[in-house]
Amino acid sequence: MKQVGGWPLEWQAVCDSSNSELLRRSERLPDRYALVVDAQTAGRGRQGRSWHSPPGANLYLSLFARLPLPARALGGLSLAVGIGVAETLRGLGAEEVGLKWPNDLLARGRKLGGILIEIAPGRDARSEVVMGLGLNLRLPAELDVGQPAIDMATLGHALAREALLERLLPALGKVIDAFCVSGFAPLRPRWEALDALLGRVVRLSAGARCEARVLGVADDGRLRLADAGGEFCCAAGEVSLRPADAG
Template structure:
């Protein structure tokens, strides 16, 4: 995936309103020739953005683009003093926001650093699954954080992140989101988003966490996804992606700032309220075995509780995967 040059990016910004722009107008704005405009338009083709060209009228995108910007996010956080001076790195195209922060943590502190991308070409979910990442349609972000208590301080963190993502969506008027253990956000029984946490550093003392979040926002097509999914626009969300990113970051930072003190216990009740499979017969699978029973939520450590013939059984994450039994 080629890097989008400053010139191509500026052209995209001009076209983002989906209005007609003549080649002459675009050339004047960018200070380049009509031939150079045509060349840059061809570079936009690999973004799979439909561009219409009509003689005498010029060029336009078939639908507006909601591009992310540091200014747009900051404007939505103006009343959040604890997020003033937010360290936000915005990439146009990148392999993976999580991978980028994992790379940066080998060079510097990434505590409180946020990495966001308009598009990823190597985004991934749990167990290495591909995360489909169309350009400027969804939300792909990662946050770096340092914990002093080692890996023991992180029990249940991915589940707590799911809780605050749902709470952020409620604040934005989307109240139908639910959770699937251990790290999926669902709505109407379909996947809306997910969480991926990666660790570095000393597992017994200071530990570096990279917390990745993906949310489907405007996506309308995705051939590569092998499970039912939907996007926020289908749930009535009409706000900007900048507003969505700002509210999600507000909730994530509040969680991260207090998690080492409060732990997952503070989020357990809310997680169980949001459990999409509560009371359902489910199957929990590992690479070598399957366990079936009734979903009874999670305990204070984030372990899933399954009621089986021999009683209530407790299972920790790792390679386990949960689904409703057929």
């Protein structure tokens, strides 16, 4: 099996969900493992949403890792993974790529990709984590994903999956290692340099506050916001947000 950036890399033609596949096999996997599939029949996004996964069009990648951290210390991991992906894409020339808290990749105000972190039941102080990435490389023209979307080809960067993985997997290994050593706090400036909503007013989908201005992120990865009542923070899973001027 080919190793890329310290990750044993497996390719599959099709499965229900690359994340689900690795979760099912977690007990038998080495401490790091990567799976790419050509198509998913039941791709999943955040909060139980479906992830459209047409065959051969995009990158569907899941990483399995045993991390020396308890589950309670993993808040901010999705942000760290987002940093690794966005910085890699920018390094390949896609300077328009940014991040939307907590797990989306954006470009030109449209969704370019998403990250889904899932934790397998642990048996010790370590956590078994699956980190899924769906990245739009070339969307079929007829595909309706239910929201404004964009792909790398439209941005002028038609990337082959193999070449992208050669850059992406080492970068993700490094940012995950950094997170395990020091947590999210030292990574926070890198996130805020990529934050597509920093300083903008957003509309929240839950809670008493309806609109607030994004101030950045806290050292633990929570979103920092301010409204007429003052500054407050939200954790991933508590709210969804979108720019207030997005309609």
